Amino acid sequence: MHLAYPAVLSALLFCTGLYGVLARRNAILVLMSVELMLNAVNLNLVAFDVWLSRTAEETLHSGQALTLFTIAIAAAEIGIGLAIVLAVYRNRGTSDIDKLRDTAEGRESDGPDAGVSDSDASATKAAAEKAEATA
Amino acid sequence: MTTTTLAVLVPLLPFLGAIAGLLLGRTAPGFVRPLAVLPTLVSLVLAALVAARQGGDGAVDAATELTPTGSVPIELALHIDGFAALTAVLVTVVAGCVQIYSTGYLRDDPRYPSYAALVSLFTSAMLLVVYSGDLMVLLVGWEIMGICSYFLVGHYWETPEARAASLKAFLVTKLGDVPFLIGLFALATDAGSFRITRILGAVASGGIEHPTPIALLLLAGVAGKSAQFPLHTWLPDAMAGPTPVSALIHAATMVAAGVYFIARLLPLFEASQAAMVVLAVMAAVTMAGSALAALAQDDIKRVLAYSTIGQLGYMTGALAVADRGAAVFHLLSHGAFKALLFLAGGVIIHAAGTNSLAAMSRMSHLRDRVPDAYWTMTVALLALAAIPPFSGFFSKEAVLGVAEHVVTGHTEHAPAAAGWIVLLAGLLTALLTAAYATRLWLLAFRGHGTEAPDHGRQPLTMTAVLWVLAVPSLALGGFAFRVLPDWFDGHDLTPTLTTSVLGTGVALVGGIVTYASWRHTTAYAARIPLGAVAAHPEGGAGQVEAEAIAGHEPAYGDIAYAPDPSDPGRLLLGPLHRHAAAGFHLDAVYTALFVRPVRAGASLVRFLDREVVETYVRGAGTLPRWVGAAVRRAQTGNLQTYVSVLLAGTVVLAVAAVLVATGA
Numbered sequence: 001m002h003l004a005y006p007a008v009l010s011a012l013l014f015c016t017g018l019y020g021v022l023a024r025r026n027a028i029l030v031l032m033s034v035e036l037m038l039n040a041v042n043l044n045l046v047a048f049d050v051w052l053s054r055t056a057e058e059t060l061h062s063g064q065a066l067t068l069f070t071i072a073i074a075a076a077e078i079g080i081g082l083a084i085v086l087a088v089y090r091n092r093g094t095s096d097i098d099k100l101r102d103t104a105e106g107r108e109s110d111g112p113d114a115g116v117s118d119s120d121a122s123a124t125k126a127a128a129e130k131a132e133a134t135a
Numbered sequence: 136m137t138t139t140t141l142a143v144l145v146p147l148l149p150f151l152g153a154i155a156g157l158l159l160g161r162t163a164p165g166f167v168r169p170l171a172v173l174p175t176l177v178s179l180v181l182a183a184l185v186a187a188r189q190g191g192d193g194a195v196d197a198a199t200e201l202t203p204t205g206s207v208p209i210e211l212a213l214h215i216d217g218f219a220a221l222t223a224v225l226v227t228v229v230a231g232c233v234q235i236y237s238t239g240y241l242r243d244d245p246r247y248p249s250y251a252a253l254v255s256l257f258t259s260a261m262l263l264v265v266y267s268g269d270l271m272v273l274l275v276g277w278e279i280m281g282i283c284s285y286f287l288v289g290h291y292w293e294t295p296e297a298r299a300a301s302l303k304a305f306l307v308t309k310l311g312d313v314p315f316l317i318g319l320f321a322l323a324t325d326a327g328s329f330r331i332t333r334i335l336g337a338v339a340s341g342g343i344e345h346p347t348p349i350a351l352l353l354l355a356g357v358a359g360k361s362a363q364f365p366l367h368t369w370l371p372d373a374m375a376g377p378t379p380v381s382a383l384i385h386a387a388t389m390v391a392a393g394v395y396f397i398a399r400l401l402p403l404f405e406a407s408q409a410a411m412v413v414l415a416v417m418a419a420v421t422m423a424g425s426a427l428a429a430l431a432q433d434d435i436k437r438v439l440a441y442s443t444i445g446q447l448g449y450m451t452g453a454l455a456v457a458d459r460g461a462a463v464f465h466l467l468s469h470g471a472f473k474a475l476l477f478l479a480g481g482v483i484i485h486a487a488g489t490n491s492l493a494a495m496s497r498m499s500h501l502r503d504r505v506p507d508a509y510w511t512m513t514v515a516l517l518a519l520a521a522i523p524p525f526s527g528f529f530s531k532e533a534v535l536g537v538a539e540h541v542v543t544g545h546t547e548h549a550p551a552a553a554g555w556i557v558l559l560a561g562l563l564t565a566l567l568t569a570a571y572a573t574r575l576w577l578l579a580f581r582g583h584g585t586e587a588p589d590h591g592r593q594p595l596t597m598t599a600v601l602w603v604l605a606v607p608s609l610a611l612g613g614f615a616f617r618v619l620p621d622w623f624d625g626h627d628l629t630p631t632l633t634t635s636v637l638g639t640g641v642a643l644v645g646g647i648v649t650y651a652s653w654r655h656t657t658a659y660a661a662r663i664p665l666g667a668v669a670a671h672p673e674g675g676a677g678q679v680e681a682e683a684i685a686g687h688e689p690a691y692g693d694i695a696y697a698p699d700p701s702d703p704g705r706l707l708l709g710p711l712h713r714h715a716a717a718g719f720h721l722d723a724v725y726t727a728l729f730v731r732p733v734r735a736g737a738s739l740v741r742f743l744d745r746e747v748v749e750t751y752v753r754g755a756g757t758l759p760r761w762v763g764a765a766v767r768r769a770q771t772g773n774l775q776t777y778v779s780v781l782l783a784g785t786v787v788l789a790v791a792a793v794l795v796a797t798g799a
Contacts, residue, residue, distance in 0.1 A: 018782065022775050030775075097774055104772025 006047035013040035027085045027095040031078060038074045042067045138188045139197045142213050145181045145223060146262035146276075148174040149230070153255035160248025171251035172234045175258055179227035182262075186220035196268060196332060207323045214268025214331050217622030218463050222395055223265045225467050228607075229387040229474045230258040232600040236478050237379045239594035240485075241677040250290060254383060257283035261388045265395065270319050270329040273396070277360065280389045281308050287384060288376040291681040296688070300372040307369040311359020318352030321345070322403070331399055338402045350403060350410035353396075354417070361393030362444050363451055364421040368721055370444055371428075374436040375684055377677055378481030381436060386443050386473035391466050394450040398459035405457050408550050415455035415553035419560030422448030424719060426567035430574065430704040431715035433697035434490050434687060435480050438575050442519060443473055445564055449534050452557040457548035458537040460623035465530035468611050472518040472527055475604035479512040482593050482601070483579060485676035490683040491691065492575065493699035496657075497584035504587050507598040509580055511605040516576050518608045520569040520642050523635075529612030532630035532638055535561050539634050558634075565638050569645030574703050577653045597676070653703040693717075 013036055020033025049063025089095045152174030159166050189195055198212035234254060241247045260283065263276030282305075289301030323329050325344055326337040337343055357363065362370040362385075373385050384390075397404060397414075404410050422445045429441035446469045453462035484490045486505045487498060495501060502509040518527035538561060541554030592598075616628040691697040696716040699705070705712045714720060769780075 022779055022782070100774075101772030103770070105767045105770040 003047060003051050006043055010040040010043040010047070013037075013043065025096050025098055027088070027097050027100075028082070030097060031081045031085065034081075035074065035078060038070060042070055045070070138185055138195050138215075139213060141181050141188075142185050142195065142197075142215055142266055145178050145185065145227070146259045146266060148178045148181070148259075149255040149262070150259035153252040153259065156248055156252035156255060160252065164248065167248045167251060168238050171255060172231070172238065174255060175227060175231045175234050178258070178262070179224070179231050182220075182223040182227045185215065186224050189215055189217065189220045194332075198268065198330065201272075207327065207329060209271045209329060210269045211272060212268030212330055213266050215266055218395070218398055218459070219265050221467060221619075221622060222391070222463065223262055225470045226258065226261050226265060226388050229383055229470055229604075230254070230261075232474065232478070232604055233379045233383040235596050236382075236481075236600045237377075239596035239676070240379055240481060241377065242594070244677045246290065250287070250377075253283050253286050254380070257287070257384060257389070261392065264392050268331050270323065270331065270334070272329075274316070274319060277356075277392060277396075278312070280384075280392065281305065281312065281360075284308070284373070284384050284389060287380040288373045290377050290380065291375065291677075291684065294375065294681060294685040296372075296684055297375040297681075300369075300375040304369040304373045307366055308359040311356045311366050313355075314352040315356020315359070318349050318356065321352065322349050325349070334400065335402055338406055343403065343406060346403060346406035347409050350407045351413065353400070353403075354410065354414065357393035357397055357451075358417065359393075360396075361390050361447050361451065363393070363417050363447065364424060365721070367421060367425065367444050368718065368725065371432075371437050371440045371718060374434065374440050378436065378477055378484065378680060381440070382474045382477035382481075385440065386477050387470035390443060390447055391450075391470060394447060394454065394462055394466055397451070397454045398463055401454060401457065401459045404454070405548050411455050411457070411549050411553050412556075414451055415556040418448045418452035418455055419556045421445065422452065422564040423560050423567070426564045426571065427708065427711065427715045428718050429571040430567060431696070431708055431712050433492050433691065433699065433702075433716070435484065435492055435495070435575065435579065436477070436490060438492070438571060439473070439476050439480060442476075442568065442571065445568060446473065446519075448564070449531060449561060452561060453534040453537060455549065455553045456538050456541045456557055458534075458624075458626055460620060460626045460628060461530070461533040461537045463623065464533050464615065464619055464628055467615070468518070468526040468530040468607070471604055471611060472515040472525075472608035475511055475515040475601060475608050476519065478597070478604065479508040479515065479601055481676060481680065482508040482597055483512070484683055485593065485679050486590060487587060488679055488683065489686075490680065491687060491697055492578040493691070493697040493702065496578040496582040496699070496701060498582045498587040499584055501582060501587040502580040504589060505593060507593070507601050511601040511608075512579075513576065514605050515608050516572040518612075520572040520646065521565060521638060522569075522642060523639060524613050526608055526610065526612030526615070528635075528639070529616045529628070529630060531561075531565065532635050533616065533628040535565075535634040535638050536629075536631040537626070539631060562637060562641055566641040566645040569642035570649045570707065571704070573646040573649040574653070577650065577703070581653075581657075583657065593676075649703050649707065652706045656701045656703050656706050659701040 017033045017036030017038075017040060020036065021030055024030050024033060045063045045067045049061055049067075052063070053059040053061060085095050088100065092100070094100075152170050156167055156170045159170065185195075194214055194216035196212070196214055198210045201209045201211050234251065237247075237251060237254065241250060244250065257280055260276040260279035264273050264280070267273040267276060285301050285305040288304050289297050291297040292301075319329075322334060322343070326334040326342060328334060328337075338346075343349065355366075359366040370385055370390070374381055376385075404414065425441045425444035425448065429438050429445065432438045432441060446465070450462045450465050450469070453459070453465060482505050483495070483501070486508070487495050487501055489495065514525065518525035521528045521531040523529075535558060538554050538558040541549045542551060542558055544551065616630070620626060620628055693716070696713075708715055717723070
């Protein structure tokens, strides 16, 4: 197989992921897009490792080893990321990245529930229960 | 135990008591009184034991090197001769009496624990000065006394008088201490040691190259500490502190430290004729001026303060005619009767509810309210006025006798001019001293008018120590003038006939003239009622005194002066009275000469700092602040904006890297 196919696929994947990170508003989708980008890189690593090791007499397949390493790290990262998103959602009742602007200059951080109305609070509760049920 | 061990324990015990008192003051209030009184009393016993063992024989010397300094070594050294042994006994006696008296005087005071600890610390520092054989160690005690005095004068810090007085006392004594320190260094450089014995050895062998500047520098420190002209102005104001503090610090011990210091290093001062004449002039101005001022004061404690300055003038006068035996003899007897005067004065202030003599002269039966204070104060005032056979007579005549010896040329140690100055000023001061002692007694105890308020008996702790101190005031001089020469240099201290007759004569004249003018003026007293008494006469003595001090200025318009036409001092001094009451306006002169220029300089510095230096600093900060404000706008809080910018930056960098790599 020519190197161009996996390279193009990986570029497409990366661009899709980049678009998702930059344009999606839901934090979970942003995380998924990050995964896409990571896997695009993984694909590149594997493809180039195979391509390079074709001519070599002996090889350690370091590209494929690094891919395994990246997959392990990505698993941990997505776990923590999802946990944070869950916690934020329980607190705020939303996981919309546009609304999570506490670090903006000149805006004091409100209390955890200050900006949330009663209906939001009940929604938070329901969502929390749902999250626990699915967990 | 060896004498050295005992002597080390004497200053150490009050020090440990002070530390324990400060630590336990809040947690265990029950221990505060024993911790204040007992170490001082044990020290008294040990000091007496040391004195008995030393017995006026050869000095006890012991030393251990503190730390190698590379040049002149500093040693923890003891040097106990007859002067040190007896002065230490005086210090511990007075300190013990004051501690016992304070338990009664400040019994309701919430700050008593720290007060008692500071008094103990002070006692320990004074004992360190007395016993120390090394000038650097002596300086440590000297400065500890200064800071303790600052805290104790400011004990009633709620009153503005006390705050101002404590600052003034500290600054004025420090003003003298700076030249003192320089003098000590110069002396040690010349002599090669801080040890007193070695310095005296160097003086004897002519090893001191510049005795005059060194002696004059040291004199500045002594003038500050011993309240001699022109650095005496802090002492009358220091009367804003509690009475026991005045008795201990500002009468019997701390102010005596300067005199004691010169007594220790007298051969050094003798090596410089100029220093001796300066000392004599200082003593003469001090004693005559302070006696005049004492005659005009209205506050009973300020009268005593000026009298302290005057009596210290006698001591420096004795040193100016090169007889330290007479000086320390007067120091001992003065310590006893002046502490008694102050402590009795405290009892009177408590009973009368005022510190103003003008108000007391309008109270009858005050002497019946405080019989102990009345009798003991009479004894002490007779001793102060140098009436035979009270102890003040013998010590003062010893001073005058020595001055007469110098005048008639019997000694080559001191210049005859110094003798004349001291003798004449001493006789004049004897007259004035008797006058103000008589005035104090008449105004305080012979008042007419409304009956003095009756608050019941004074606490036993306050009255008993008066009698303890009355014994040496009465009898010390008569016994001591035969014994003391063995302890001191061996000079005869027996009163000579000429000066005795002269001194007692002028004292009697002073007393009788004052009595006559009092008889003349006392008729005015009934017509113009005057008086300000404390608002809480039933309160503790300390509280009454604090209120009396705070109330004097609003009532009379001045802290030292009362517009009282029945005051015999007013008749005696005539137009001088107004100036004498203000201490001859020396404070105003100092204000004009030093305080105002310093304040003007300070406001100039403040202007330069605020308007000039800070402008540059602010200007330098403006540009970064603007840049910061612009950059801050980029921080929107939206994560995706950040990532977009990051991506754009990466693309730009990548393009740039490619362009550079291809050489375009």
